[in-house]
């Protein structure tokens with residue numbers, strides 16, 4: 360196990376390339392199960408979620424070849440191998456194996472997913488969708504058993520706007536008989552990306568990116584080649600880092616529309632941002648930043664996945680700020696760690712109240728989840744002295760080549776192996 364070390368206070372300058380989107384990649388890889396011939400996915404991020412999903416495809420009899428951001432998937436020999444335990448627990452997106460295997464084999468056994476611990480993350484809307492399509496779904500000893508004689512299109516209204524349920528139902532419905540309509544669907548760009556891949560495989564999907572998606576089932580899906588959209592959350596994280604420590608930072612390979620809610624808030628704070636076709640330039644504001652209030656919402660609202668790194672930035676803004684997470688009310692595990700670094704933040708219910716203007720001090724802190732880790736990296740870049748971040752495995756789920764990218768911008772960041780003593784402290788905590 361390793362820890363990230365950051366010597367704070369170095370200004371950031373230069374260009375950083377954004378990778379392909381994690382939350383697309385983790386749906387596109389399982390989607391390949393539905394094809395009858397090879398699928399090639401380009402622009403994959405170099406993250407552990409991608410590696411684990413590729414291994415899961417091998418567990419069910421597929422063959423995969425991952426090289427330099429391109430994954431070739433051969434689904435021809437895949438079968439409905441039960442996956443009640445093991446790798447499925449290591450990430451959230453293994454739940455997409457349910458929709459894809461149900462769609463292809465009409466049956467699946469998949470353990471309940473892992474992923475970031477953000478408080479309760481039920482999958483009742485996924486199950487409601489599978490049942491509406493005709494599957495019998497049971498939960499036995501922490502695994503979901505799905506079985507259908509045949510899948511028949513249905514009208515499904517989601518009680519909660521859910522990215523995962525929208526994609527999972529699409530995956531199950533593309534090879535169902537007849538028409539499926541998903542109402543109150545999520546509209547995130549990653550949903551459009553998945554629909555684009557499925558359409559290239561021969562699926563018939565209309566309305567992805569709106570709140571009503573219509574799917575006309577087809578008998579067969581074939582292989583194709585697809586390139587993943589840029590990661591708006593990684594891009595947003597670098598935009599936040601540049602807002603905190605940048606002199607002149609170009610974030611390249613980003614779709615500015617996808618980060619509009621973040622850009623609007625940063626401009627309100629006084630950050631100077633220029634949008635180009637597929638890049639964003641952040642320039643230093645020497646007059647200082649102002650605090651703002653922000654509420655996370657479903658897309659196109661402010662993304663919950665940027666709430667944690669944005670909170671770190673607000674510790675350096677003048678005045679008070681309130682951050683409210685309406686998607687995950689317990690997504691505040693980074694706050695205790697930021698306090699250790701000298702931040703003045705109180706959590707009340709779903710909100711964090713930040714008294715800004717603090718100069719953070721380097722400290723030993725722990726990333727409890729992926730974006731908490733990103734928040735601590737932002738804090739470490741701003742802090743006086745050295746910050747040590749453990750829990751790096753969470754950060755590696757979503758940020759490929761983070762140190763290299765930050766070193767390229769002028770940060771002083773490196774990895775060290777944890778000592779025996781540090782390992783035993785973590786095990787006993």
Ligand SMILES: CC(=O)N[C@H]1[C@@H](OP(=O)(O)OP(=O)(O)OC[C@H]2O[C@@H](n3ccc(=O)[nH]c3=O)[C@H](O)[C@@H]2O)O[C@H](CO)[C@@H](O)[C@@H]1O
Nearest residue numbers: 382451452479480481482483484485519521522523524686
């Ligand atoms: C792999 C992936 O793409 N992860 C993203 C996905 O997670 P995920 O797909 O798990 O998140 P959802 O959009 O499903 O969750 C949104 C809200 O709906 C609730 N809910 C969800 C499903 C359900 O069946 N019942 C239910 O009540 C959740 O508890 C949460 O409060 O979207 C989240 C919200 O943008 C992001 O933070 C995650 O990065």
Ligand SMILES: C=C(OP(=O)(O)O)C(=O)O
Nearest residue numbers: 451452474475664729730
């Ligand atoms: C919550 C996240 O990921 P996951 O849903 O994969 O746990 C995230 O990417 O911020």
